Amino acid sequence: xxxxxxxxxxxxxxxxxxxxxxxxxxxxxxxxxxxxxxxxxxxxxxxxxxxxxxxxxxxxxxxxxxxxxxxxxxxxxxxxxxxxxxxxxxxxxxxxxxxxxxxxxxxxxxxxxxxxxxxxxxxxxxxxxxxxxxxxxxxxxxxxxxxxxxxxxxxxxxxxxxxxxxxxxxxxxxxxxxxxxxxxxxxxxxxxxxxxxxxxxxxxxxxxxxxxxxxxxxxxxxxxxxxxxxxxxxxxxxxxxxxxxxxxxxxxxxxxxxxxxxxxxxxxxxxxxxxxxxxxxxxxxxxxxxxxxxxxxxxxxxxxxxxxxxxxxxxxxxxxxxxxxxxxxxxxxxxxxxxxxxxxxxxxxxxxxxxxxxxxxxxxxxxxxxxxxxxxxxxxxxxxxxxxxxxxxxxxxxxxxxxxxxxxxxxxxxxxxxxxxxxxxxxxxxxxxxxxxxxxxxxxxxxxxxxxxxxxxxxxxxxxxxxxxxxxxxxxxxxxxxxxxxxxxxxxxxxxxxxxxxxxxxxxxxxxxxxxxxxxxxxxxxx
Numbered sequence: 001x002x003x004x005x006x007x008x009x010x011x012x013x014x015x016x017x018x019x020x021x022x023x024x025x026x027x028x029x030x031x032x033x034x035x036x037x038x039x040x041x042x043x044x045x046x047x048x049x050x051x052x053x054x055x056x057x058x059x060x061x062x063x064x065x066x067x068x069x070x071x072x073x074x075x076x077x078x079x080x081x082x083x084x085x086x087x088x089x090x091x092x093x094x095x096x097x098x099x100x101x102x103x104x105x106x107x108x109x110x111x112x113x114x115x116x117x118x119x120x121x122x123x124x125x126x127x128x129x130x131x132x133x134x135x136x137x138x139x140x141x142x143x144x145x146x147x148x149x150x151x152x153x154x155x156x157x158x159x160x161x162x163x164x165x166x167x168x169x170x171x172x173x174x175x176x177x178x179x180x181x182x183x184x185x186x187x188x189x190x191x192x193x194x195x196x197x198x199x200x201x202x203x204x205x206x207x208x209x210x211x212x213x214x215x216x217x218x219x220x221x222x223x224x225x226x227x228x229x230x231x232x233x234x235x236x237x238x239x240x241x242x243x244x245x246x247x248x249x250x251x252x253x254x255x256x257x258x259x260x261x262x263x264x265x266x267x268x269x270x271x272x273x274x275x276x277x278x279x280x281x282x283x284x285x286x287x288x289x290x291x292x293x294x295x296x297x298x299x300x301x302x303x304x305x306x307x308x309x310x311x312x313x314x315x316x317x318x319x320x321x322x323x324x325x326x327x328x329x330x331x332x333x334x335x336x337x338x339x340x341x342x343x344x345x346x347x348x349x350x351x352x353x354x355x356x357x358x359x360x361x362x363x364x365x366x367x368x369x370x371x372x373x374x375x376x377x378x379x380x381x382x383x384x385x386x387x388x389x390x391x392x393x394x395x396x397x398x399x400x401x402x403x404x405x406x407x408x409x410x411x412x413x414x415x416x417x418x419x420x421x422x423x424x425x426x427x428x429x430x431x432x433x434x435x436x437x438x439x440x441x442x443x444x445x446x447x448x449x450x451x452x453x454x455x456x457x458x459x460x461x462x463x464x465x466x467x468x469x470x471x472x473x474x475x476x477x478x479x480x481x482x483x484x485x486x487x488x489x490x491x492x493x494x495x496x497x498x499x500x501x502x503x504x505x506x507x508x509x510x511x512x513x514x515x516x517x518x519x520x521x522x523x524x525x526x527x
Contacts, residue, residue, distance in 0.1 A: 001202075001209040009198070009206035010213070010298055013052040016190045017043045020183040021054040024115055027179035030172050032120045032375050035408050036401045039117035041183055043191070044068050045207040046109055049301035052210070059092060059333050059398040060116045062283025065301070066090040068112050070146045071100040078104040081150035081181060083159075085122065086143050087277040088321050093329035094122050094141040095129050095375075097177070099149070101184040105195045110204070113187035115180045121168040121373040127366020128373045130451045132240040132485040134273040134324040141326075142166040150181070168370035214302030219257035221293035222306055225347050229253045232342035233265075236335050237458045239272025240327065240485035246270060246316065248335055252343040261285045261340060263311040269319035272485070273453075276328030276336070281317040282309045284336035284398060292344055292351045327453045327485065330360045330377070333398040334455065345464070354383035354434055354470075354504030355461035356396035361473065361500050362453040365415070367446060368489075374413045376404055381427045381435035381470050381503030383461060389516070390435030390503035392525055393422055414445035423471075423499055424527050428460070430467030430505025431512050436525045437473065437500035444494050449487065450477065456501040457484040467505030474499040 001009075020041035028034040040060035042053040048068045053061050067090035071082045081101045085091045091098060095118050103111040122129045124141035134140050142163065149159050160177075164170040195203050230252045235245040249265035269275045286304055290297075297303060311317035316332065319325065338358050345352040357380030366373040377399050382391040395401055406417045419441040427434035452475050460469035475482050476497040477490060490496075520526035 001205055005202070006206065006209050006213065009203070010210045012194055013043060013206070013210065014298070016187055017041050017052040017054040019190060020113065020115060020187050021056060023186045024117065024179050024183035027182050028117070029175035030120050031404050031408050031412050033117050033176055033179070035404050036376070038401045039115065042114045043187060044112040044114060046111055048072050048112070049211060051207050051300050053299050057400050058287040059280060059283045059329060060096065062286040063092050063279035064114050064116065066279045067098045068100055068114060074146055076102045077152065078102060078107060078109060079150070079153035080148055081184065082146045083149040084144050084146040086145050087325045089145050090279065092277065092280055093326045094124070094137070094143060095119050095326070096329070097122070099180045099184055101188070103188045103191050105192050105200065111191060113184040115183045117176060117180055118375070119173055119176055120375050121173070121366065123166040123168070126451055126487055127168055127368065127370065127449050128364030128375055128451060130326055130362060130364040130375070130453055132451050132453055132487040134326065135241065135271055136322045137324055138322060140273065140324060168366065168373055210298060211300055211302040214298045214300050215305050217297045218293055218303050219306050222254065222259055223257045225254045227254050227256065228347065230343040230346040232339050234335055234339040234342060236274055236332060237455055237484055239270040239274045241272040246274065248316065248339045250339045250343050252340060254347060258306045258308070259289060260308045261310070263315065263317045266311065267316040269314055269316055269323050273324035273327040274332045275319035275323040275325045276317050276332040277325060278309070278311055278318040280329050280333050281311055281336055284333045285309045285340055287398060288337055288340040288344060292348050330362050331453055331455050334358050334360065337397045350386055353385045353390065354428065354464045354467055354506050356383045356390070356503045357381050357437060357456060357470070357501040358397065358461050359455035359473065359501065360399050361498055363496065363498055364451040365444065365448050365496065367448055372413050374409070374415070377401055378438055378440055378498055378500050379403065380437040380473070380500035381461070383503040384428070384430050384432040384434045384467060384506035386506060387432070389432045390427060392435045393438045394435065416443045416445065417441070418443050418495065422525055423502065424525055426471040426502030427525065428463040428468040428470040428502060428505030429509040430463055431507025431509070432505065433512070433520070434461065434463065434470045434503030434505045437471070437502045439497065439499050441495055441497040444490065444492060444496070446492050447490065449489050450496055451487040452482065452485065454484045461501055461504045463504035464506055466508040468509060470502035470504045473501040
């Protein structure tokens with residue numbers, strides 16, 4: 001395929017994925033999707049290879065291919081839509097519900113549309129479906145293998161009724177599911193337009209060409225890294241059941257145009273909910289490889305082809321059911337990212353920043369009556385770079401969501417935001433300082449259940465090249481410090497405060513420019 005046609009088709013395919021995301025976001029009802037944009041969309045070819053993705057949530061996108069493969073084994077037909085969230089069959093954790101739709105042109109399946117969205121509640125033992133002390137996946141909500149929600153264009157009411165009977169705030173769930181259906185429908189319309197414009201042969205050739213183009217470029221980037229094996233160890237700060245450190249070990253082997261990541265030596269699966277399906281570990285590895293290579297390479301199956309990921313069965317990163325996993329998707333994925341970055345820093349130190357906050361700071365608040373369920377991941381400090389300060393108060397690593405605007409939060413939920421500010425002096429000092437974290441305090445107007453799944457409360461994010469570590473985070477309920485992972489029933493009037501970690505610093509603090517220090521004080525990031 002000539003370069004001009006390839007570039008046109010690549011952009012058109014990516015625009016389909018992006019438009020799917022816009023339809024999902026604008027059509028959703030819950031603030032978690034319409035405001036925070038905790039969702040992802042992608043386009044696959046008929047062989048189950050990702051050809052285009054919207055730039056949404058890294059932990060969603062790298063795991064999508066396994067969801068598509070699970071559905072393809074069900075022999076889907078034109079007009080069908082399958083829904084799943086089972087982490088052991090292509091999902092990530094139960095709140096992330098995935099829809100997979102075969103795309104048809106002239107009655108033949110030519111591809112698949114995939115949307116994945118974090119639903120604010122999918123049942124389970126606590127409102128919001130993120131219980132800190134879960135020991136089994138059954139406590140975390142309704143578990144859906146790949147089931148047909150829509151057959152030949154008609155909604156399967158039995159499946160929909162079963163799903164909605166097992167969640168809180170069923171009306172909101174129904175509206176968000178309909179938004180996902182609309183997003184997948186839009187993909188079929190736009191792909192049909194593409195076939196009409198270019199012809200079936202050209203578009204199918206384009207699928208192969210964009211994948212091959214990305215594969216060739218990523219292989220060339222990997223080939224520039226020095227061959228060798230590089231290992232690193234990091235740890236999670238307990239699992240919500242026990243408080244001891246949980247090690248994650250990564251051995252990264254670069255050989256020519258390929259990268260292999262082996263997690264042998266990591267912890268066995270644990271009693272709490274920080275176990276992560278292998279698909280989540282793969283997502284984290286793919287993200288790191290994307291970061292240390294050219295980010296302009298089109299994201300599709302070709303980017304993942306030269307990368308292999310392994311973890312022993314029954315381990316933290318490849319658990320056996322019925323392991324609890326809801327925290328693995330959000331927190332363990334972050335630590336996997338940190339660990340693989342540490343290893344690759346030995347091969348490409350100039351491409352790896354100091355550690356960022358290394359947590360999503362998951363805050364879930366819900367009414368026991370099921371009337372509301374609020375979920376938020378809160379930004380923090382990004383690690384300093386070799387020639388630039390870290391960014392302040394941003395999402396880091398495996399999430400890419402926005403915040404819930406204060407106005408929206410206070411309109412939708414019985415809460416008031418009393419403080420939302422940068423956390424001064426939380427970034428590690430260095431020639432270039434780490435980004436600072438945030439402080440978010442929410443006052444409850446009604447009794448509620450609060451769940452916190454957080455990390456970096458014991459150890460701050462590491463600085464590099466003489467830079468200091470970032471400041472650890474802190475969680476408080478009405479002024480009382482609480483563990484990093486906790487679920488509590490609280491009365492009306494309780495104040496929930498999350499102080500997020502700052503990023504690590506880069507370089508000797510004595511070498512910092514005095515003008516930059518003055519700017520920090522003026523901008524409220526230093527005192």
